[in-house]
Amino acid sequence: GAVVSQHPSWVICKSGTSVKIECRSLDFQATTMFWYRQFPKQSLMLMATSNEGSKATYEQGVEKDKFLINHASLTLSTLTVTSAHPEDSSFYICSARGEASNHGYTFGSGTRLTVV
Amino acid sequence: KQEVTQIPAALSVPEGENLVLNCSFTDSAIYNLQWFRQDPGKGLTSLLLIQSSQREQTSGRLNASLDKSSGRSTLYIAASQPGDSATYLCAGDTGANSKLTFGKGITLSVRP
Numbered sequence: 001g002a003v004v005s006q007h008p009s010w011v012i013c014k015s016g017t018s019v020k021i022e023c024r025s026l027d028f029q030a031t032t033m034f035w036y037r038q039f040p041k042q043s044l045m046l047m048a049t050s051n052e053g054s055k056a057t058y059e060q061g062v063e064k065d066k067f068l069i070n071h072a073s074l075t076l077s078t079l080t081v082t083s084a085h086p087e088d089s090s091f092y093i094c095s096a097r098g099e100a101s102n103h104g105y106t107f108g109s110g111t112r113l114t115v116v
Numbered sequence: 117k118q119e120v121t122q123i124p125a126a127l128s129v130p131e132g133e134n135l136v137l138n139c140s141f142t143d144s145a146i147y148n149l150q151w152f153r154q155d156p157g158k159g160l161t162s163l164l165l166i167q168s169s170q171r172e173q174t175s176g177r178l179n180a181s182l183d184k185s186s187g188r189s190t191l192y193i194a195a196s197q198p199g200d201s202a203t204y205l206c207a208g209d210t211g212a213n214s215k216l217t218f219g220k221g222i223t224l225s226v227r228p
Contacts, residue, residue: 044160107161108159
């Protein structure tokens with residue numbers, strides 16, 4: 001089945017630095033990937049839709065200059081949190097849809113970001 | 117705008133009980149409906165996908181159904197086990213590569 005690999009699983013960074021999170025589709029090509037954010041005991045909030053070879057589409061209220069998304073290949077999308085602040089601390093999860101119509105959406109294992 | 121609701125937010129049952137988790141959505145033009153499981157601090161694991169032309173799917177002790185006309189989906193868990201304890205989320209989309217809309221999830225606790 002479709003597998004999405006996300007790295008790192010957790011990261012601690014200092015306030016003001018930037019952090020890059022990678023999302024890879026291991027056994028399929030993903031022209032579209034999705035980035036979510038999840039706060040404790042809450043559901044997933046879609047941040048942006050990552051499109052291979054073109055600009056990402058951001059949801060309302062999400063700062064595109066703060067959350068940089070690059071989808072340079074059919075198997076890799078990256079999310080960079082720039083000039084991170086403590087309020088950016090959260091759980092970030094990516095997902096992609098399998099190539100076959102019966103695959104549905106597959107999610108990465110998530111990245112716990114803590115900004116100190 | 118599609119809205120997905122899951123009630124109750126939490127559920128506690130004794131081991132061995134059969135249970136039903138409910139999910140309702142506002143837009144009947146739902147394309148695919150997918151049920152996920154999330155363990156604390158982890159990503160989402162896909163449980164069942166019901167495609168637009170289907171009405172139900174089964175995998176082991178799990179059965180999910182979809183009724184577009186009533187705007188409801190249910191996840192049936194047979195003979196629940198403590199290992200089933202997790203948060204269960206349902207999500208729907210409106211077309212190929214459209215975004216998923218999630219419910220807030222139901223946190224299930226199965227007591228030994």
